[in-house]
Amino acid sequence: MTLQEFFDSLEGQHIDVDNAGSSTNKYQCVDLIKSYCNKLFGVSVSAMSGYGNAYEYYTKFEKKSALYNNFTKIAYTSSMEFKAGDIVVWKADFSSTGAGHVAIATGTYSQSKVQTFDQNYPSGSACKYVTHTHNKINGVLRPKDSSKLGADSSSATAASSESFVSPKTWKNGSTKETVYKLSSLSSSIGTLSAKESAKCYEKKGSGYLVVYDLDSTSKHKAGFVSYKGGISGAPTGGKTYKNGSTAENVYADTAKKTKVGSLNKNESCTCLAVIDGMYLVVYKVDSASYYKCGFVSYSGGLG
Numbered sequence: 001m002t003l004q005e006f007f008d009s010l011e012g013q014h015i016d017v018d019n020a021g022s023s024t025n026k027y028q029c030v031d032l033i034k035s036y037c038n039k040l041f042g043v044s045v046s047a048m049s050g051y052g053n054a055y056e057y058y059t060k061f062e063k064k065s066a067l068y069n070n071f072t073k074i075a076y077t078s079s080m081e082f083k084a085g086d087i088v089v090w091k092a093d094f095s096s097t098g099a100g101h102v103a104i105a106t107g108t109y110s111q112s113k114v115q116t117f118d119q120n121y122p123s124g125s126a127c128k129y130v131t132h133t134h135n136k137i138n139g140v141l142r143p144k145d146s147s148k149l150g151a152d153s154s155s156a157t158a159a160s161s162e163s164f165v166s167p168k169t170w171k172n173g174s175t176k177e178t179v180y181k182l183s184s185l186s187s188s189i190g191t192l193s194a195k196e197s198a199k200c201y202e203k204k205g206s207g208y209l210v211v212y213d214l215d216s217t218s219k220h221k222a223g224f225v226s227y228k229g230g231i232s233g234a235p236t237g238g239k240t241y242k243n244g245s246t247a248e249n250v251y252a253d254t255a256k257k258t259k260v261g262s263l264n265k266n267e268s269c270t271c272l273a274v275i276d277g278m279y280l281v282v283y284k285v286d287s288a289s290y291y292k293c294g295f296v297s298y299s300g301g302l303g
Contacts, residue, residue: 001040002149003040003085003104003150006036007104007106007233010032010117010127011117011203013126014027014126014127015031015032017034018045018049027119027124028054029054029101029118029119029121030051030053030054032103032104032119032120033057036104037070041145048064051064051067052099053092053098053099054089054102055090055101055138057087057089058073070143070145072142074141075139076137076138076140080140081109082105083105083107084105084106084107085105085107085142085143085146085149086140086141087103087104087141088103088137089139089140089141090102091137091138093136094135101120103116103117103118103132105140106129107236108236108237108238110162110239112134112240113132113133113240114134115129115236117130118130125289128205129203162239163238163239164239164273165201165272165273167199167200167201167273168199168200168231168235169198169200169230170198170210170225170230170231171195171197173194173195173229174194176191176192177192179221180207181223181224181260181292182224182290182291183207183224183290184290185206189252189260190221190252192210197212198210199212200229200231202282203231204282205289205291207224207225207291208224208229208231209282210223210224210229214253217255218276219254220254222252222253222280222293222294223252224293237272238271239302240270241268241270241271241300241302242267242300243263243265243269244298246265247265248297250281250296251278252295254276254278256295261294263283263296264286269282269284271302275295279295279296279297279299280295281293281294281295281296
């Protein structure tokens with residue numbers, strides 16, 4: 001199993017590998033790490049019995065043989081390179097419970113953010129990709145043998161600095177596919193025809209973010225679909241976008257026919273590409289766990 005296959009097999013799932021949690025305390029972030037160590041490094045789950053609080057994976061690293069036999073402990077610095085497969089460990093006070101947090105780096109990061117694969121973030125969430133700030137990161141545990149991550153990890157580690165996404169070709173099946181405004185796959189904004197092709201730029205939750213031709217014109221439209229479309233390991237990346245001092249309208253299409261939302265003043269998000277002279281952004285909906293995507297006119301400091 002490769003690192004990407006591990007992510008793909010668990011995305012959207014809840015896992016409890018050690019049966020250590022109570023009925024109200026299952027599916028912890030450490031369950032994901034124990035599964036990772038088991039599936040890719042051959043560490044038995046029982047060998048990690050008692051590896052409880054997430055922050056202790058860093059602070060008590062030397063006392064956890066299953067970790068120090070397979071990983072190297074590296075303290076966080078502001079110039080840190082987060083490599084695919086790194087176990088990222090946050091300090092105890094990162095969480096309200098005082099347990100900290102732990103997740104697996106995908107290899108995509110910037111000077112202020114890092115993308116990881118998490119469980120139980122926010123609390124109760126299934127396994128999914130999350131973009132964190134560097135706040136309260138204690139350090140990383142880096143695999144001693146990166147070959148165990150498989151070939152798929154090489155493309156992820158290349159994203160050591162911010163860059164626009166290289167999309168993958170998405171191909172629809174034999175039926176129409178609904179396109180949604182939200183990554184939670186709700187609020188329909190269009191459809192893709194049977195066998196229609198599009199470009200996939202990212203995956204958020206259960207939704208694949210695709211861009212496709214707008215009504216056979218030279219313009220384009222973006223949204224989320226549930227069908228995988230032949231994609232193996234959705235692309236990751238993007239550049240940090242920072243809105244200006246006024247709200248910015250977000251449109252589903254580069255023709256500005258359908259408004260899907262707006263960015264708050266000074267709001268930061270991720271810009272995936274420049275298409276038809278507009279900026280394709282993906283951003284988290286206020287006070288929600290899902291995302292929207294669309295096109296904006298303002299460059300957000302990207303040029």
